[in-house]
Amino acid sequence: MTTPDNLHPAPDRGRAFARLLADRRDGLTALAALIMGIVNVTPDSFSDGGRFDDAERAVAHARALVAQGADLVDVGGESTRPGATPVPQxxxxxxxxxxxxALTAETIVSVDTAHAAVADAALAAGAHVINDITGLQGEPQMAQAIAAHGAGVVIMHNSGMFGSSHGTEGDPVLACMSFFEKSLGIAARAGIATDRIVLDPGFGFGKSVEQSLQLLARIDEFAAIGLPILIGTSRKTFIGRVTGGGEPRPVDDRLAGTLATNIVAVQANAAIVRVHDVAEHADALRMLAAIRNARPEAQA
Structure with a gap:
């Protein structure tokens, strides 16, 4: 006898995301890492606030990023920069x-939000992934909302949650590992499938320049967890400070530094780079692929 559950199977919003991650893991994607293009539908984001703060411009920008090589886009409606004014849900x-x-039929859509009600509505509207800057440790309903839709999730380490700007204490890699262990427990209890979970060390969130550099230098240590790693260094303050010396480089002058951080991370097997400058990263990753493929063992 047919049951109501048979008639209305559980949503599986994250299936395409899980398949994309598996293809990348198995070497079936053109590049060594996936590119997530950033689409800020905000007037006050630290990098491009106000440029795409209406739906028409945001959709056009997202489509341009996909044409440039983005495998998925990350749409945000609330700035997460330090000191940003909270936005009503x-x-x-x-x-x-x-x-x-406008986009869900064209590409995989991630939504950058820390609010469970926003995540639930976004997934109901067709989004595939939730990028949670609280790492499932903010609102208790977040993990349940993601699981109910069968969605993907990016779990970000955040040592500066809830308005705090304190740095990660001690060893930054161990701090991230401990945070991720707790978040993964929350995900497991909620029933989020592991094939659609990605971890983000959280560059720019409660970390010093030195801690950010340590994390980049030791990205390979996260392999012990066995889940894909996302790198979100694009235009971040620590890049401006390193490249600018005594006078930090302005936001729009951090591309070269961003490219360097992401190539280093991809060489350490990072799975996704979250970036503003998609075309430039696609070129850099193509070059990396060409160099790797020139090795004799790759041609055997």
Whole structure:
């Protein structure tokens, strides 16, 4: 006898994301890492706030990023920069829902939000992934919302949650590992499938320049967890400080430094780079692939 559950199977929003991650793991993608293009539908993001703060411009920008080589896009309706003014959830949804509706049939859509109600509405509208800067340790309902839709999730380490700007204490890699262990426990209890979980060390969130550099130098240590790693260094402050010396480089002058961080991370097997400058990263990753393929063992 057919049951109501048979008639209405559970949503599987994250299936395409899980398949993309598996293809990358198995070497079936053109490049060594996936590219996530950033689409900020906000007036106050640290890098491009106000440039794409209406749905029409945001959708056009997202499509341009996909044409340049983005494998997926990350849509955000609330700035997460230090000191940003919190946005009512109704306003966050007003900004992102039209963008999601326009894009879900064209590419994999991630939504950058820390709010469970926003995540639930975004997934109901067709989004595939939730990028949670609280690592499932903010609102208790977040993990349940993601699991209910069968969605993917990016779990970000955040030692500066809830308005704090304190740095990661002690060894930054061990701090991330401990945080991820707790978050993965939350995910498991909620029923989020592991094939659609990605971990993000959280560059720019409660970390000093030195800690950020340590994390980059030791990305390979996260392999012990056995899950894909996302790198979100694009235009971050620590890049401006390193490249600018005594006078930090302005946000729009951090591309070269960003490229360097992401190539280092990809060589250490990072799975996804989250970036503003998609075309330049696609070129850099193509060059990396060509160099790797020139090795004699690759041609055997």
């Amino acid at each position: 109704e306003e966050e949804l007003r900004r992102i829902l039209p963008v999601i509706a």
